[in-house]
Amino acid sequence: GAGVSQSPSNKVTEKGKDVELRCDPISGHTALYWYRQSLGQGLEFLIYFQGNSAPDKSGLPSDRFSAERTGGSVSTLTIQRTQQEDSAVYLCASSSAFSSYNEQFFGPGTRLTVL
Amino acid sequence: RKEVEQDPGPFNVPEGATVAFNCTYSNSASQSFFWYRQDCRKEPKLLMSVYSSGNEDGRFTAQLNRASQYISLLIRDSKLSDSATYLCVVTGNTGTASKLTFGTGTRLQVTL
Numbered sequence: 001g002a003g004v005s006q007s008p009s010n011k012v013t014e015k016g017k018d019v020e021l022r023c024d025p026i027s028g029h030t031a032l033y034w035y036r037q038s039l040g041q042g043l044e045f046l047i048y049f050q051g052n053s054a055p056d057k058s059g060l061p062s063d064r065f066s067a068e069r070t071g072g073s074v075s076t077l078t079i080q081r082t083q084q085e086d087s088a089v090y091l092c093a094s095s096s097a098f099s100s101y102n103e104q105f106f107g108p109g110t111r112l113t114v115l
Numbered sequence: 116r117k118e119v120e121q122d123p124g125p126f127n128v129p130e131g132a133t134v135a136f137n138c139t140y141s142n143s144a145s146q147s148f149f150w151y152r153q154d155c156r157k158e159p160k161l162l163m164s165v166y167s168s169g170n171e172d173g174r175f176t177a178q179l180n181r182a183s184q185y186i187s188l189l190i191r192d193s194k195l196s197d198s199a200t201y202l203c204v205v206t207g208n209t210g211t212a213s214k215l216t217f218g219t220g221t222r223l224q225v226t227l
Contacts, residue, residue, distance in 0.1 A: 033214065042119075042219035043159065043202070056214065091158060102147060102206060102213060106158035 004107035006092050012113045013082055021077045021110045025094030032075050033104060034067055038088040049075065082114045116141055121203050121218035128225055132193045136221045138186040138203030148179055150188050151202040153220065159202055193225045
């Protein structure tokens, strides 16, 4: 079946511009997560959505970062006034409420380069 | 101190070798533990969950020591296809949605 999809796969932008990254989770998965992976760094949690509950935003690095999840499905991560340190691979994952051990399925990521 | 610490490697081993990776975590309240595998420029994928009783999946064995806050992964009879980065992962909750906390990964290169 279809996995998690993300778009665009690559994004090059200039410092100071806003970017939007999109994630389509696996159909029926109630939980959706955003992580980022910088060169030489581990995956860093950003935000997650679980059903209709308020999102856990504890990992967002600054108020330039925000995310929405519309209709309990597609999510958009927005970075305003991008900085060079925002360059990373942004990974989206989803999981099912019926998973006994919270297996998260990752999308292929969006590689963001801020010039 | 990082929440999850791993030896970054790389571990270079010949085919057929046995290799072990270790990981320590700092949050004693952590509930669930996993090993994920990440191939170069690909997304992470779940390799196996880790239980206190230890668990085995083919050539892979994972162990958890809660008292020492230590997790291990043993790979027997290494194959070329095992070459990847292995990520140690912990989470606060069992079952329900919860953020994953990743180590920086241990890179394995299996050679002929």
